[in-house]
Amino acid sequence: MPHFLDSADRDFPARFGAFLGLKREVSADVEATVRAIIDDVRQNGDEALARLTKKFDRLDLSAVPMRVGADEVAEAVAGIDAETLEALTLARDRIRSHHGRQMPKDDIYTDAIGVTLGGRWTAVEAVGLYVPGGTAAYPSSVLMNAVPAVVAGVGRIVMVVPSPDGVLNPLVLAAADLAGVTEIYRIGGAQAVAALAHGTETIPPVAKIVGPGNAYVAAAKRAVFGTVGIDMIAGPSEVLVVADGDNDPDWIAADLLAQAEHDANAQSILITDDAGFADAVAGAVERQLTTLARGETAAASWRDFGGIVTVDDIHSGDTLALIDRIAAEHLELACENADDLANRVTNAGAIFVGRHTPEVIGDYVGGSNHVLPTARSARFSSGLSVLDFVKRTSILKLGPDQLRALGPAAIRLAEAEGLGAHARSVAIRMNPGGPDGG
Amino acid sequence: MPHFLDSADRDFPARFGAFLGLKREVSADVEATVRAIIDDVRQNGDEALARLTKKFDRLDLSAVPMRVGADEVAEAVAGIDAETLEALTLARDRIRSHHGRQMPKDDIYTDAIGVTLGGRWTAVEAVGLYVPGGTAAYPSSVLMNAVPAVVAGVGRIVMVVPSPDGVLNPLVLAAADLAGVTEIYRIGGAQAVAALAHGTETIPPVAKIVGPGNAYVAAAKRAVFGTVGIDMIAGPSEVLVVADGDNDPDWIAADLLAQAEHDANAQSILITDDAGFADAVAGAVERQLTTLARGETAAASWRDFGGIVTVDDIHSGDTLALIDRIAAEHLELACENADDLANRVTNAGAIFVGRHTPEVIGDYVGGSNHVLPTARSARFSSGLSVLDFVKRTSILKLGPDQLRALGPAAIRLAEAEGLGAHARSVAIRMNPGGPDGG
Numbered sequence: 001m002p003h004f005l006d007s008a009d010r011d012f013p014a015r016f017g018a019f020l021g022l023k024r025e026v027s028a029d030v031e032a033t034v035r036a037i038i039d040d041v042r043q044n045g046d047e048a049l050a051r052l053t054k055k056f057d058r059l060d061l062s063a064v065p066m067r068v069g070a071d072e073v074a075e076a077v078a079g080i081d082a083e084t085l086e087a088l089t090l091a092r093d094r095i096r097s098h099h100g101r102q103m104p105k106d107d108i109y110t111d112a113i114g115v116t117l118g119g120r121w122t123a124v125e126a127v128g129l130y131v132p133g134g135t136a137a138y139p140s141s142v143l144m145n146a147v148p149a150v151v152a153g154v155g156r157i158v159m160v161v162p163s164p165d166g167v168l169n170p171l172v173l174a175a176a177d178l179a180g181v182t183e184i185y186r187i188g189g190a191q192a193v194a195a196l197a198h199g200t201e202t203i204p205p206v207a208k209i210v211g212p213g214n215a216y217v218a219a220a221k222r223a224v225f226g227t228v229g230i231d232m233i234a235g236p237s238e239v240l241v242v243a244d245g246d247n248d249p250d251w252i253a254a255d256l257l258a259q260a261e262h263d264a265n266a267q268s269i270l271i272t273d274d275a276g277f278a279d280a281v282a283g284a285v286e287r288q289l290t291t292l293a294r295g296e297t298a299a300a301s302w303r304d305f306g307g308i309v310t311v312d313d314i315h316s317g318d319t320l321a322l323i324d325r326i327a328a329e330h331l332e333l334a335c336e337n338a339d340d341l342a343n344r345v346t347n348a349g350a351i352f353v354g355r356h357t358p359e360v361i362g363d364y365v366g367g368s369n370h371v372l373p374t375a376r377s378a379r380f381s382s383g384l385s386v387l388d389f390v391k392r393t394s395i396l397k398l399g400p401d402q403l404r405a406l407g408p409a410a411i412r413l414a415e416a417e418g419l420g421a422h423a424r425s426v427a428i429r430m431n432p433g434g435p436d437g438g
Numbered sequence: 439m440p441h442f443l444d445s446a447d448r449d450f451p452a453r454f455g456a457f458l459g460l461k462r463e464v465s466a467d468v469e470a471t472v473r474a475i476i477d478d479v480r481q482n483g484d485e486a487l488a489r490l491t492k493k494f495d496r497l498d499l500s501a502v503p504m505r506v507g508a509d510e511v512a513e514a515v516a517g518i519d520a521e522t523l524e525a526l527t528l529a530r531d532r533i534r535s536h537h538g539r540q541m542p543k544d545d546i547y548t549d550a551i552g553v554t555l556g557g558r559w560t561a562v563e564a565v566g567l568y569v570p571g572g573t574a575a576y577p578s579s580v581l582m583n584a585v586p587a588v589v590a591g592v593g594r595i596v597m598v599v600p601s602p603d604g605v606l607n608p609l610v611l612a613a614a615d616l617a618g619v620t621e622i623y624r625i626g627g628a629q630a631v632a633a634l635a636h637g638t639e640t641i642p643p644v645a646k647i648v649g650p651g652n653a654y655v656a657a658a659k660r661a662v663f664g665t666v667g668i669d670m671i672a673g674p675s676e677v678l679v680v681a682d683g684d685n686d687p688d689w690i691a692a693d694l695l696a697q698a699e700h701d702a703n704a705q706s707i708l709i710t711d712d713a714g715f716a717d718a719v720a721g722a723v724e725r726q727l728t729t730l731a732r733g734e735t736a737a738a739s740w741r742d743f744g745g746i747v748t749v750d751d752i753h754s755g756d757t758l759a760l761i762d763r764i765a766a767e768h769l770e771l772a773c774e775n776a777d778d779l780a781n782r783v784t785n786a787g788a789i790f791v792g793r794h795t796p797e798v799i800g801d802y803v804g805g806s807n808h809v810l811p812t813a814r815s816a817r818f819s820s821g822l823s824v825l826d827f828v829k830r831t832s833i834l835k836l837g838p839d840q841l842r843a844l845g846p847a848a849i850r851l852a853e854a855e856g857l858g859a860h861a862r863s864v865a866i867r868m869n870p871g872g873p874d875g876g
């Protein structure tokens with residue numbers, strides 16, 4: 001049974017607060033382990049990678065090259081059925097086309113007093129992409145992480161993917177190939193993150209690392225942050241579906257379960273203004289669970305973290321406040337006037353508008369990115385985009401006239417802040433040869 | 439004596455690598471202390487703030503309200519001389535006007551098959567601004583952090599500033615007033631960061647915290663990251679000046695010292711192709727040091743971390759590679775064809791172009807932001823901008839026709855990834871009443 005909450009109940013604020021505060025992730029205490037692995041790789045380079053890969057992935061890197069060859073990739077691609085390859089290509093094309101619109105434009109201009117200023121965007125020189133091994137190896141995630149980097153103009157895109165017992169997922173290799181990944185190494189875990197950040201004899205270091213991973217990978221990314229940039233630390237996935245009674249309960253149940261099947265810690269929430277519909281969806285969820293391959297995972301997620309919230313009016317200001325407070329990674333609006341409601345929402349990673357936009361379309365072929373802020377972080381952060389692979393250099397240029405115009409104010413403020421050399425650096429250019437001339 | 443490096447020396451690569459790797463910051467081990475303070479504030483709210491403020495700032499919050507009143511701000515502003523207030527206002531106006539151009543535009547469009555998609559930008563609802571007390575309380579930093587938030591449309595901008603022994607810097611209050619800060623509290627340290635992140639009886643929580651601080655503040659920001667967003671963790675400041683021999687050595691020496699006077703851990707580097715000029719600058723630095731109020735700090739920084747690198751040709755590809763590798767927070771180009779060189783640089787927080795653009799102008803009145811990536815992080819990150827105070831919600835909308843067009847590919851990929859509920863969530867809408875209908 002999921003959590004049932006009724007906004008008309010007297011204790012709703014407290015219960016809703018407790019529901020929002022459910023701790024869905026136990027952060028494993030892996031920092032010391034990860035720190036030792038990182039130090040090992042920094043000191044021993046490739047030798048450490050080989051040793052740790054043998055230990056954790058049962059793979060002997062003296063028998064197979066660390067870098068995955070072009071022939072191996074080509075072979076993987078050749079083995080994939082045409083329909084799947086076509087679907088991956090469609091996804092790639094739509095992601096590329098959408099992200100192409102996100103490239104920020106330089107803005108360098110000259111203002112009224114003749115100062116030239118602005119910002120110039122350049123691509124990050126080299127990016128590392130972590131791809132998990134095993135069941136969580138999603139080719140769609142490879143596309144979502146690598147394509148925006150390619151669009152941004154990143155020159156080196158270095159994928160690392162563990163191959164437990166030597167096995168690599170051919171779909172992951174195919175996605176890397178389609179996306180434009182430039183190097184692939186069959187390593188994983190904290191050791192792969194360390195290699196990307198600090199470099200080894202075989203792997204030149206990158207400037208930024210993106211991509212999902214387990215607790216060790218997440219801790220390693222946190223530890224190397226500063227040496228390199230990282231993307232967000234993703235938490236378990238979540239969906240909030242806002243639906244009125246004019247929906248097929250089975251459609252909405254399927255959407256809730258699509259989120260729940262990801263992970264026992266995933267969270268699916270329904271907000272509706274129709275108590276009967278709420279019951280119908282709850283029933284449909286139970287029925288569908290029995291026929292799901294990943295039913296056990298989905299059932300655990302729905303039981304522990306699922307929620308059904310009944311409200312008086314989906315479009316009221318009170319409901320909007322609930323939606324913004326949840327700040328869901330995925331927000332599905334299956335109701336009348338969904339466009340209007342979408343425009344009023346402030347906090348959401350992505351909004352799926354209307355009855356014919358299941359969130360799953362956004363996971364694969366919508367064109368928008370499926371790497372989105374989790375755990376209420378949509379209050380302050382955005383999904384992955386081209387902006388994550390570029391940086392802005394600010395530009396300032398004055399001539400003697402502009403320095404004369406702005407100099408006195410700069411000197412005044414430097415003096416007010418007690419910074420004498422700051423003041424001198426300006427004054428000396430306004431009074432060449434004067435007493436400040438040294 | 440700073441570090442002298444000659445790119446023609448055989449051991450230059452090793453020496454340059456060692457110079458770049460100089461550890462300028464010893465990260466104090468304050469995490470356990472900070473964790474205890476954060477827990478204390480979470481549990482005890484205002485009472486903890488009062489107790490910790492009494493302990494660390496020797497200020498009794500039962501005698502004076504935590505929130506700084508409008509009358510107190512007005513009084514501070516009234517006490518400031520006209521020239522300084524005018525300089526602050528000029529800085530505010532120029533920062534506001536420049537940052538006004540950075541507001542990203544929504545991009546929501548309908549593609550060739552009728553899918554509506556794109557991104558919508560909204561302001562972060564509430565932002566906390568940490569301002570250090572004591573000598574590092576810079577009114578210019580208040581403007582640089584608060585004005586972009588105002589431009590972004592942030593509704594609540596909450597400044598915290600410690601007042602050791604009850605003393606507040608009137609210039610900081612004036613800058614907050616000019617910038618548009620909406621609330622000011624006289625608290626500081628890790629306890630202030632905790633209050634901003636988790637809220638107390640008096641202070642409602644914010645969604646993001648920005649601004650510089652000491653090791654405790656930095657550790658507290660790291661600890662609350664995830665609960666709220668944070669800006670970068672700023673390291674000691676640095677400047678790289680690239681200068682040919684046609685400069686007045688005293689001008690360049692003043693620029694190097696303006697950086698060095700910030701902090702004994704600051705770093706000033708000169709790259710020049712004129713060995714005689716290098717010596718002249720080194721001499722000018724020594725002379726100017728004797729007349730600086732903050733000469734002791736500047737001398738320590740210049741001695742321990744300062745560098746003079748002589749190269750064959752400022753405009754060569756080799757020198758460009760050095761510049762990009764240093765990835766300086768501030769890059770000053772005092773040379774011929776400075777515009778051309780600026781266009782070729784990839785990694786720099788900000789570039790100050792030409793002989794009449796001392797970096798100090800950018801600290802105060804240029805209009806661009808002086809919060810910039812330090813410690814080589816310009817390889818992967820940007821200076822503070824309006825983008826730091828907004829977030830992007832992605833939008834996707836399909837009708838039945840678009841779902842029919844894209845659905846099969848989504849189902850194929852979901853099946854390839856083993857996610858049955860994902861596949862069903864799409865299929866059920868394509869085959870209403872079919873066998874997947876539950």
